[in-house]
Amino acid sequence: MKKVRTRFAPSPTGRMHVGNLRTALYAYLIAKHEGGDFLLRIEDTDQERLVEDAVDIIYRTLEKAGLSHDEGPDKDGGVGPYVQSERQAAGIYLEYAKKLIEKGEAYYCFCDKERLESLKTEVAGKEIVIYDKHCLSLTKEEVAEKLAAGVPYVIRQNNPTEGTTTFQDDIYGAITVDNGELDDMILIKSDGYPTYNFANVVDDHLMGITHVVRGNEYLSSSPKYNRLYEAFGWEVPVYVHCPLITDEEHKKLSKRCGHCSFEDLLEQGFLPETIINFVALLGWSPEEDREIYSLEELIQVFDYHHMSKAPSVFDYTKLKWMNGEYLKAMDFDKFYEMALPYLKEAITKDCDLKKIAAMVKTRIEVFPDIPSLVDFFEELPEYDTSMYAHKKMKTTPESSLEVLRELLPLLEAQEDYGNDALYALLMDYVAKKGCKNGFVLWPVRTAVSGKQMTPCGATEMMEIVGKEESLKRIQKAIEMLEKDNL
DSSP: OOOOEEEEOOOOSSSOBHHHHHHHHHHHHHHHHTTOEEEEOBOOOOGGGOOTTHHHHHHHHHHHHTOOOSBBTTBOOSSOOOBHHHHHHTTHHHHHHHHHHHHTSEEEEOOOHHHHHHTEEEETTEEEEOOOOGGGGOOHHHHHHHHHTTOOOEEEEOOOSSSEEEEEETTTEEEEEEGGGOOOOEEEOTTSOBOHHHHHHHHHHHTTOOEEEEEGGGGGGHHHHHHHHHHHTOOOOEEEEEOOEEOTTSSBOOTTSSSOBHHHHHHTTOOHHHHHHHHHTSSBOOSSSOOOOOHHHHHHHOOGGGBOSSOEEOOHHHHHHHHHHHHHHSOHHHHHHHHHHHHHHHOOSSOOHHHHHHHHTTTOSSGGGHHHHHGGGTSOOOOOGGGGOBTTTTBOHHHHHHHHHHHHHHHHHOOOOSHHHHHHHHHHHHHHHTOOHHHHHHHHHHHHHOOSSOSSOHHHHHHHHHHHHHHHHHHHHHHHHHHHHO
C-alpha cells in the first residue's frame, strides 16, 4: 500500500487564519493516523501579498500547535526545495509548462492588458475575463517570433469547450462540470512565476502527495487540476475538501472578526491544546459522544470520511467553555505559573497568590478573566447596597445591616483568622440565630468583596485579606447600610 503523504502549503501573508490552521491540522491527522508523512511547503509565488516575518509566524504557529512536519524548508526529505520561489528559480514550473505546450495542453498567450479588458463580461454580478483562446491559433513560427522579440506572455491551460469533466472528492462524492465553464487559466504569469493552481499540481506530484486537504472554495477549480494531472499522465491524489467556517451569524468567518487567527486566540488567553481540539471539531465529528481530545487522541480516532459537507459554526462560547475544561484539568503548578502574571496585574499587596490561584482555577474560562475576578483582594470596589438583597438567600439591606452589626464585635474579638476558625464562628452565629447559612454568609461576602461574583466564600476571602482589612470593610458596609436606611 502506498505511503500516505500530505502537505500544508500556506502563503506567508500574515497571521494564520483558523481555516488555514484546520487545513494544516486535518492534513497532519490524516498522515499521522496512517503512519504517513506531513510536509510543509511555503507558497510564496504571489510576491505582491508577501508579509515580512510571515514565514516565522507559520513556523511558530505549527510549533505551538504541536503540528510537527516531517519534511519542509528546514527538514529536507529529498524532494525539495520546499519554497516555491526557490523551485521557480530552478526552472521547475516553466519546464513542466513547456511539456504541456508540447502536448497541446497549454499555449503561449501574448494578449496585452487592453485586449483582455475588452473580454470582460459580467457573471452573477461579478466582472470576469473569459479568455477566447485567441493565441491558441498562433503558428509555431509566430510564437517563436514573439518570444524572440521579447513580447510579454503568459502560458495558459488549453481546456476543452465541449463535453464534461468529472472528478471524485472523498467528502462531496462525484462532481461533474460542463467544460464550457472551464476557462483557460493561466499557468505561468508574465513575471515568470507560476500561478497557485499550477504550482500546486506540479509540486504535489513531484513531492508524492497522496491526499490534498483544502477548503471547499477550491471545489470549482478541481476539474482544472484533474485535467492537468491527466495531461501529464499522473495519478490524481485523493481530494479532501473542508466545509466553510462561519461566525455565529452564519457569515463567512472574517479576518476582521477579532478571533479568526491562531495568534489572536492565544492573545485572548486560549491554550494551544484547546484551539487544536476546537478546530478539529469544525467540520469533523468523532464516532463517540465526547468533545475533549488531546492531539494524540485525535491522531488515533481521526477519520476524514466523517467530515461534514455543511458549513461549521465558530462558536466562541463553546470555545471558552472548552478552554475552561482544559484549565480545570491542568496540573496546578503549570496553571499557577501561567496565571501568575494575571494575578500580579490585579494584586500588588502581600497576598497568598497560590491560594487565590487555586480558588480561580475552576472558575475561569481564559486567563484574562482573572484580574476582574480577584481585584477586590487589592482594593474594595465601589458598590451599591442593593447587592445585599438576595432572593434565594432571603436577605435584604435591612437584614444584612442587622447581621453585620451583630457580627462585628464577634469578629473583632476573634484572634484566629484562618478559614476554618472563621467559618466555625459564623456557623455558631447561624445556629444561635436560627437562620439559613446564606442569610449570614451573603452579607459578609458582599461586605468583604463588594462583588456579586467571587472565586471563593466569605471566610476564605477574610483569611486572605486579613483581620484588619476585613473589619475595615465590614465597618464600611455598616456605615453604607445605615446611611441608606436613614
